[in-house]
Amino acid sequence: MADQRVVELFDEFMEMVKDFIVRHRLQYEDYAAVTRYLVRVSEAGEWPLWMDNFLEATVDTTSYGEGPWTPSAIEGPYYKPGAPLLSRQPYTLPMRPDEAGDKMLFKASVRNPAGEPLPAAVIDVWHATDKGLYSFIDAGMPDDFILRARVPVDEDGTTAFRSIRPAPYEIPKNGPTGDLLNSVLGRHTWRPAHLHFRITAEGYKPLVTQLYFEGDPYLDSDCAEGVKQGLIIPLSKTDVDGDSWTHGEFTFVLQPQ
Ligand SMILES: [Fe+2]
Structure with missing residues (x-):
């Protein structure tokens, strides 16, 4: 029927x-x-890319809803479920031994709209390398969970992980999606640097979001239109083991189920 x-x-x-x-x-x-x-687009296998680039941001606005919680943002086509759950402190995202880039310490807090900590939350985080490449996606990257992990949250609802600072990247530009953006529409194929998150806690709606960095040249012209004001954070410097690391932090507020 x-x-x-x-x-x-x-x-x-x-x-x-x-x-x-x-x-x-x-x-x-x-x-x-x-x-x-x-x-x-079909022959290039680019429909997921095309849809996520041009339409996912709109579906995101009709899906998660606005309220006293962290704004959601597009998941994009590069999420890979099943990333390792980190268990050894200090939590460090899996990376190659020679992983290039600014070392970054990211502190997170997960709360409900009343401000209470959610210690049972898990932060699934994934991001690009300092060349803007993703594991599993770029042919030159290993098919392994590089710069992808699930980070547990402590009793007080906070956690921290170590990684490297991701770079802005271009979505594939040599296919029909990139062609449309670059040659036909006169836009570009860049996304500002970002961290992807999928945060889960029992009793709360999973929050899929991204964080962007103040001063990024592509904040106002993200080809995927995924940037939201509440998701742009400043980066600073902090001392880690006697070295100066890039430092970011954010409080995620989840929407009750
Ligand atoms: Fe991304």
Whole structure:
């Protein structure tokens, strides 16, 4: 039996597209160009990338809702479930022995809207290298959980982990998604540097979000439109074992279930 909601959504979507064709008097060559482009995206296997780049930020706004909790942000296509749960202090994200980049100490606190700590929370964090590459995704990176881990939270709802500072990166620019952004629309394919988080605690909605860094050149022109004001943090310097490390911190507030 037909799913009535799907039928209604499909019909409305098609009406919208047909109105658009009529309003702009699109011709057969336009129709052929669009068809060719859609086939290119399919053949390149870029539909997940295309959807996340152009539409996920809007789905994010209709999904998590706004309230006295941390704003959500797009998950993007590079999350990998099953990252190792760290157990040895000081918590350090898995990295290659020669991992390049500014050493970074990140402190986090996880709370509910009343300000109470959530000690049972787990912070699943993933981010790019200082060349803007992701493990499992970039062909030159190992298929291993590099710069990806699940970090437990202490009794007082706080935790800290060590890693390196990620760099801004370009989404794949040589395929049809990058082509559209760069050559057709005159935008660019850069995302500002960011940390990805997926934070879970029993009784609370999983929070998928990202943190960006003040001063990043792409904060105002993120190709994926994922930046939100409440998610931009300052970075400072702190002393770790006698060295000067980059330091960031954030209090995550979860939405009750
Ligand atoms: Fe990312």
